[in-house]
Amino acid sequence: MTTARGQSGQKKGRGLLREEFGNPERRTAYYMILPALLIILIVAFFPIAYSVYLSLFQANINGVGQFVGLENYVEMFQNDAFLRGLNNTVIFTVVSVFFEFIIGLGIALAINRAFRGRGLVRAAVLVPWAFPTVISAVMWRLMFQDQVGVINYVANAIGIISEPILSDRTLLLIAAIGVDVWKTTPFMALLLLAGLQTIPGDVYEAARVDGASVMQRFFRITLPLLKPAILVALLFRTLDSWRVYDLFWGMAGRELESLSTFVYTGVRISQLQFSVGNAAAVFIFITAFLIAIFFIKVLGMQTSTEE
Amino acid sequence: MAAASASGSGRSTLGTVLFYVFVALFVLVSVAPLLWVFKMSIITKTELFANPPTFLPNSPTATSYGTIFGDERFRKALINSTIIAGVTTVICLFFGSIAAYAIARLRFRFKSLVMTLILAISFFPAVAIIAPLFLQYRTIGIIDTYWAVIITDTVFALPLTIWILVAFFKELPRDLEEAAKVDGATTIQAFRKVIVPLAAPGVFTTAILTFIFAWNEFLFANTFLFDADTQPVTVAIPNFATVYTVDYGAQAAAAVTVTIPLVILVLLFQRRIVSGLTAGAVKG
Structure with a gap:
């Protein structure tokens, strides 16, 4: 959901992005935020998406099995x-x-x-x-x-x-x-x-x-x-x-x-x-x-x- | 007129007494459980099982503390907690202060989106991601290592760190950096030479809060660390109920020991902690 919104935002705002990164102060700001943001995205937001995906499969601690739809729920x-x-x-x-x-x-x-x-x-x-x-x-x-x-x-x-x-x-x-x-x-x-x-x-x-x-x-x-x-x-x-x-x-x-x-x-x-x-x-x-x-x-x- | 003011002052004296009774009661309820468990940790086994329970300790003894400090698992757990909380604090402060400075001081377009993403984490039920994280951590082989907990703790402590630091950074006078920049300093230099020293008290407060957060964390440690060699105190102590089955004194001593650093931090820095905790919540 977050990525979908991000993508459509990117398409609309390619010029906007260029403008944002063309400005040295703003570019510095993004570089400063990036590390914190990346680790949050990787360790918190990605797993929640994976968790939803996983919930639709038969899985155990050793691996992911077959697709079962909403059966787990x-x-x-x-x-x-x-x-x-x-x-x-x-x-x-x-x-x-x-x-x-x-x-x-x-x-x-x-x-x-x-x-x-x-x-x-x-x-x-x-x-x-x-x-x-x-x-x-x-x-x-x-x-x-x-x-x-x-x-x-x-x-x-x-x-x-x-x-x-x-x-x-x-x-x-x-x-x-x-x-x-x-x-x-x-x-x-x-x-x-x-x-x-x-x-x-x-x-x-x-x-x-x-x-x-x-x-x-x-x-x-x-x-x-x-x-x-x-x-x-x-x-x-x-x-x-x-x-x-x-x-x-x-x-x-x-x-x-x-x-x-x-x-x-x-x-x-x-x-x-x-x-x-x-x-x-x-x-x-x-x-x-x-x-x-x-x-x-x-x-x-x-x-x-x-x- | 005179009568009115007299009755007014009479009521306020009674009010003051009631007020202090109320305050005393409140303080007592807050700290009584700690005092009682402390009492349980310094009395003999016979006294512990006395019926009715004694109010004050008859003959204080340190036996229970001897038991737990003689236990290598407990000493190891204390060290593990210190390492995990210490490293988490350092990492959080490093990434957090850089990001917080950008948010507090620099102008950029997606600021509110970034803040929303970061804040979303503090509302995020951590338990919702333990299954995928466990699978991923096992794939990269960090289950039963400090890193599994440090990485996860960092992510969930970062919002707190950033939020408080933003509030502190915003309060610093802007002119100083402007002056530094006029003198030819870059943004990074302005941050390092001007802001960091000025912000030291705020950073210190944030460090205390982050440390307490990581020291207290239980869910991730209990999920990712099954090897007693890496378990922090929060995981080790509840397990003592099965190790020291009827040695309730030892369980009490262990619980008191791990809370002592926190009580000291709170007593020394209560003013700072309160200002840090309420900084975001009110100004937000």
Whole structure:
């Protein structure tokens, strides 16, 4: 798709290309960008095209077999592990992004002022963010563990669980959502805080003079002006959750399935599932693309890279 | 009037207290898991399995750390992580700063197309390409080598690197390069002699973020490296659950060890990291 667009653009603009490369400053610019662009095209864009191609064939880790059309996709939608992964991923994404946004916005609004100890708060906020996700998962798994885990102990003591957290898939999913909220809410808060700080104070002053209530100021001023930052943060988080892998793998090994763990299992563990796993990979790519389109077209996210 | 201001100040005192309670709670929730796991890593096995769990360590011990540092696989994994993250950072900064300078400073027609392509990567589900990459890497024979992960990490870190560097480069005063060019410097010389030294703080921030990204990467390492000799810590530590089956103290010690460099980086450079992270997102 990208290449097709590139080619038609080239035909139309041969004179334009000559003009671009005739100019020394522009020529230098292209040479400077070329290395980064080439490696991105070769290692990311070419493989996705190859992945789509591969999904139409019977293939395994050792090579590509015969053309089977959409059979891999049909098989994928009949696969129980895939459907469980899809189900878990949808629940995980919707619930965790929802809570991260609500809590993150609350925190951002609360700390959007100068106060003593601000640096400490910022550092504390960054700690969960800076951890490798898979290591956070290991840490939390230790706390959820049924012999030495403090959370399992407390949950058991106050009687909200009847069996160990790590041996129940529903509890595992809830736990994973909790860990994700812990890990990424601070980052969400940070992005929203940066957005809040671009809203000039006199806008609020004017609204207050005109007698606007706190609620009115929030819904009529803060939210609309914060919308670009909110959409960027939400899109980032949604796409991140949609491909959740590290967290599930680190917390539960193969017990907790997501779309990505299904792909990984197919590609790297189960020889027979290679084709179906790769079809699921293409499925993740297409759905992620649709999610991005939804944010940009339906919700009106701005994508211009120039200011 | 006087009454109004008095009640106003009364409310603000209460507000301040509530505010700090809230902030303290927030900080506590953020760091408590790390502190708890640290506690798990320095207590004896008996205390670890105590029921109910102890709140503070009774008699701190370094046994768990002795166990994991005595394990050659763990030491090797630490070295592997350092090599992979270090090399990825250097490569990213080299290609990234060159490209970012062109985007921030030079005029050319396909700029927004180029930026869109680069940014598309950060929205790209990496898992979607592990199957073809695995086949290709096997063809060229780099499976189970550092390069398989370094190359892939570089591609997925480059958007971040370029994005942040563009924001930093744009903030540098233009006049200096103009002056250098008037004095007869070429674009490349202007970049090397004027921009690079001025941009050093920004480049440094970007280096930290890229390093953290590569240090934390798990999916590619877990896909391309099955040989324990090349595995980074992110792959090695989850596997410890099967190696040190009931030695939860050792698992905790390993997890704490790999996060310490990150905690230090964050504490030292939190202001820079935040400015780097939010540079693109807000100004974009």
